Amino acid sequence: MYSLDDLRTLMRCLRDPEHGCPWDLKQTYQTIAPHTLEECYELIDAIESGDTEQIRQELGDVLFQVVFYSQLAEEAGDFTFSEVTDAIVSKLLRRHPHVFPEGELDKPTNGRAIDEAEIKRRWEEIKAEERAAKAQNGVLDDIPTALPALKRAQKLQKRAATIGFDWQAVGGVFDKLDEERAELAEAIASGDKDHQAEEMGDLIFVVVNLARHLGLDAETVLRAANRKFEARFQQMEQLSDKSLGELSPATLESLWEQAKKALKNAD
Template identity: 55%
Template structure:
């Protein structure tokens, strides 16, 4: 510890102590790669939430929780002989240098990197070409190969659509996407009317996929859009509930018409 602040080395030491069979933490000792994945996903979303709510006072704490997940995986990897934290960092730096030839034309982090500047379009083209080469080196030759299965559904849908778009499989503009959404709504209505729950679920999936496509065309993150909608719903419903509580009542005791009226009041008050 230097200057009264702990360092990355201190964090690595702490993690090793937590996993020490002789006196370590029983909970940490029970964990493996798969059991901490849910925590990793949760911590990533808490970082996103802090950023979206502009809670910069606590963002550093949330980032620390996310970093701890990486440290945990590094410890598990070291114990199993797969990799350690230094290899994670080394692999990352090499990859980022390779993917930014416009910044590191020498191919070295500390080499002669006084290359010419290029515009953002060229940067993006180079980035995608380099990533394609990396996927090829992994044996991922298909257009859609390498889009992680563990991504949230809307995010994965948008990424699959983006990949397909690169080879020309895409609507030329958002009008076609909106028409498709209307078509999917019609098909969902038909499935519901037929009482076919399984088919209705499939049509609902098609509708959500088309909505993700609309978000992509609008250059909007579909997950962020949905999180924003969730927050808006919470805010308005909380206002409805607070209004009823001020009268000594609960939402369950109110009629739908009354709830709708209070909802519209909360909506107009924003």
């Protein structure tokens, strides 16, 4: 069975200036980044499908991305794969004092009871200390701008909540949702597209906040809603003896209800 060392050896061969692969040789951090994003989404798809064999394969693809970036860095003299490993182990030791009170891998906890609320509080304190060490003094400074919009919105909200900028109960979020719906209605009535776009963004942002207050991940629940819609729409196509584009709105609505019932019965 091949090991991580074998994967790193393969990567070095692919990047060998004389005998390597032409495609791999011309890659950079920037050119690989889109592939990394694609591989991560494919891993998420595999996880959501529950196919463990596919998960195994996609994990390998993601691991290869890490090895590829590390090889590029080693060639440039920036850092090594070992330094990548050392950095993540050191960070996790630092962020888990409840498991490694002395900050050393070979000295784990003595089995004392762990309070989850205290763990979360200390986790945020440690992350704040790390941001300060990087001269990132703002509460929101280290939240990546490249995150998917729903995920970034939820992270921004969660971080702001750590300093008390949040509703105390979910009822406050519903009140804000009603307010934003009214403002969007006014923007639609005005015919101002820029204003409509702004208010639509505000409304979505509040919906994400609602998900957060309910303990849900907005990105995950929307992905689930997408899959549900896709399954129902495909069921409509199977139920109809005509192209859906040829049907009236009333017929489409009837098919939609039939599709919902069919899928519910199948469950």
